Amino acid sequence: MFLKRIELQGFKSFADKTIIDFEDEVTGIVGPNGCGKSNVNDAIRWVLGEQSAKSLRGQSMSDVIFSGSEGRKAVNMAEVTLVFDNSKKHFDIEFDEVSITRRLFRNSGEAEYMINNTPCRLKDVTNMVMDSGLGRDSLSVISQGNIHEIVDVKPEERRPLFEEAAGVAKYKKRKHESLNKLNRTQENLLRVEDIVGELETRVNPLKRQAKKAERYLQMKQELETIEVSVIVDEVQQYTKKIEDLKNKAFDYESQKAIAETTIQVEDQKNQSDREEISSLDRETHKLQSEFVEVVNEISALDSRKTELDEKRKYALDSQDAKARAIELKSMLEEAKYEYEDRDQRVSSLQTDIELASKNYDQVESNFSKLAEENSHLTQMINRLSNRKDVLTNLLKSPFNHQQGVKTIIDQKDSFYGIHGVVSQLLQPQEGYEEAVSSALGGALFHIVSEDEDSARNAISFLKKNRSGRATFLPTSVLKPRGVNTDDLIVADHATGYLGVASDLVAYDDKFEILASSLLGNVLVTEKLVQANELARLLKFRYKIVTMDGEVVHKGGSMTGGKVKNDYSPLTIKKELSTVEHQLQEHSDKSADVKVKLNELQHHLEALKDKKVELQMSLARLQPVLDVKKSKYEKLLDEFKELDVEFDDVELDSTNDNDIVVQMSKAHSKKDEIEASLNNKRERRYTLGKNVEKRDARIRDIRRDLSVLEKVNHEAEMDMVKTETHLENVLQRLSSIYQMTYEHAVTIKQDQEDLNKAREDVLRLRQEIAKLGNVNLDAPAEYEEVRERYELLVSQKEELELAKAKILEAIDEMDEVMSKQFMEMFEKINSELHETFRAMFGGGKARLYLTDPDNVLESGIEIEVQPPGKKVDNMRALSGGEKALLAMSVLFAILRARTIPLCIFDEVEAALDQANVERFARYVSNYRGDSQFIIVTHRPGTMAQCDQLYGVTMQKDGVSKFLKVRLKDAMGYVQEDSMNQEGVVA
């Protein structure tokens, strides 16, 4: 059997689990009205996928669930399983036995389908059933209610029955799906074509714009690279030139300084020499007068002496021995005097020379000491002026070691909202530099900005140019800080407390918040020990700094000490002024020392002159001494020859020895004056020569200096020009390319020919200008539109391909369907003749297409002619005749193709006895090909059934199934006929 079993539970009146086994080919189901027979038919259709509640005789699908009765409660679920023998593969599935189950839950409304106990979709069930002969539109399930439809419906509505028989339903379904798909494809295609059309109008102009923008960017990039390289080259050239000019200026300054110093020194020397010359002139003049005087005196004395000598000569020439002795003794005494006088003078000169040497040595030693002190002072001055240069530079650019800060501050005017660095904006009172420096700590180098936006702008510049990092303090977000009043009272009474740091700095009013935020809660004390004491009193809640810059942090940790050459922007000024002060002191001292050195130098020279003068006097006196000595010795010998005792000779009281003394003194004086005069003249001569030489040198230096000045002036002009050029190119770099020089260097390309590069820059600028308006978004837009366009074009092609494929498939399906349909139609048509004649006992019937040219759409009309009748309109046939005609068609279909299961629900109700028997016999003929389940009240039909089931309904409204014999079945019929008069013959 094809349908082997039905299992029902909770379906309509079958509240209890009921199993119906079908063992024979023709099974009759009998029972009184309303016992639930048709519910079996409904159950089969329900499992096979019926979706219409109406055709299942209900309002909604949940009406199929047992709804309860007087004695039974309603159930929540209806479940029906059909078990088929599929050994003949009526279902296109590999299993030999197929069970189909459908469940429905009342509460949730949930439905379940299973094939062979495996959950599946409704679609899987309908697909499997389709074209098996059990499909929705087949005649496999037919009841008294719808048997007339075969006759009554319009020709077009009759088609599905034949299509199902021809097995084209699946193609039709597929074609329907394909057509839906085609519609969707067509809609999509239209939409895509619309968009493609619209994009086409955009894509080409965008392409042109994109090309233009790309060309622009390419040229701009090229221009940037060349121009930046040119600028870098220019910056390097200008920088080098400025460096050279600076070196020249430095050389000039040092040459000028040397020249001016030399001139000054030489001038000074000349002045002092000139003073000495005029003093020498005065002295010489005076000495000359003295010299004339002494010469006159000597001449007077000489006359007197000549007189005296004449007198003596006479006396000596006389024979008077006594007179001769007296004269000789007198001459001897004179000679002795002269000799001793000269000898004494020689000794005195020698002593003077010795003294002068000693004196000279002493002065020379003082000179050396002073020279040493001078060199020490010079060293100190050099060191101090070096430090002064360093500090001056630091003061000029205190952020050199903070690259980020330096970059921003150097170009401060190019940024908006940048006020400066904390160390520039807060000025400590004098003496508080270290304290405030320590109080600020790292914040000294923080950059103060108007708000967060301006800080972000500067940070992004630093980032782009890789120019270092910096910390920013946007004043808009700073919060004031302070010391609470109680703590201030405590601090005021503490020793060494000097104040709150924010009160010890000066600032512009608008930076009050800055001072308060950074220094408002920092206290200052004199010494560290006092800071510790105050920190303890204030429970370590504040940062305290000392005048020396030591720090007691919040919480009590301490920082202090000193680093060599350390500085903070706030202390540079202080140190610079100390260094300048020391430099001044040392320079003053050095000037004093130089004056003293000069004096000593003069003194030394004077001493040297004096020594020379003494030596010369000694040299002149030495021969005189010898002469005087030999004269004295000669006279002494002569006197001895007189043979008188020296002491016995009494000198004449008139003997004038004074002349000799006076002459000796006068000569000695003359010698002295002469020596001094010579010396002074020589000195004057030397000084005069020196002055002349120096004047010549000063003139030379002044001439050289004026040449240098001219050259330097030109260099200065050049410097101004070069600095302006440098400023301009750097300005261009930052304003046009937002680039720092340091960053530009990293992207610079080597230029072989700078002039050519400059020409290229001009050319590129002109070409860029020629491009006119450029839409820089065009490349991205074009790319986006192009991608979309290409995607849509390929989608369009795919859709067209898909459309063609669908159309091809539809054509193929149409062909198969037409062929299959016509074959089946012809077959059924030829069978109909037989079956009609069998059912009606003669006559004829035929099927024809209402539109033969359109096989796939054409309606199907039945032309009948029952025996002995002429029928123009089928609808005019009697109910029984309609049933017989419907059966004829059904049996023709059954002959044309096998339908494995046919369920007839009281289809023969309208037939007379003879026709019922004819119908029943005809059914019997089909044994072996199809299985029949026949719900019937007619004994004629029952008699032809192999097996009979009786359905009963107890008082509780629940249907029960049981096998019955024909006799018992007849009993039901009689029972029934008692209730329903005349239904059964």
Ligand SMILES: Nc1ncnc2c1ncn2[C@@H]1O[C@H](COP(=O)(O)OP(=O)(O)OP(=O)(O)O)[C@@H](O)[C@H]1O
């Ligand atoms: N959901 C349901 N719950 C309980 N009983 C139901 C339900 N749906 C239908 N029934 C009952 O089923 C019976 C109708 O059964 P059915 O139409 O199969 O009878 P029948 O035996 O075919 O009658 P007839 O010979 O008159 O055609 C009615 O008694 C009806 O109350």
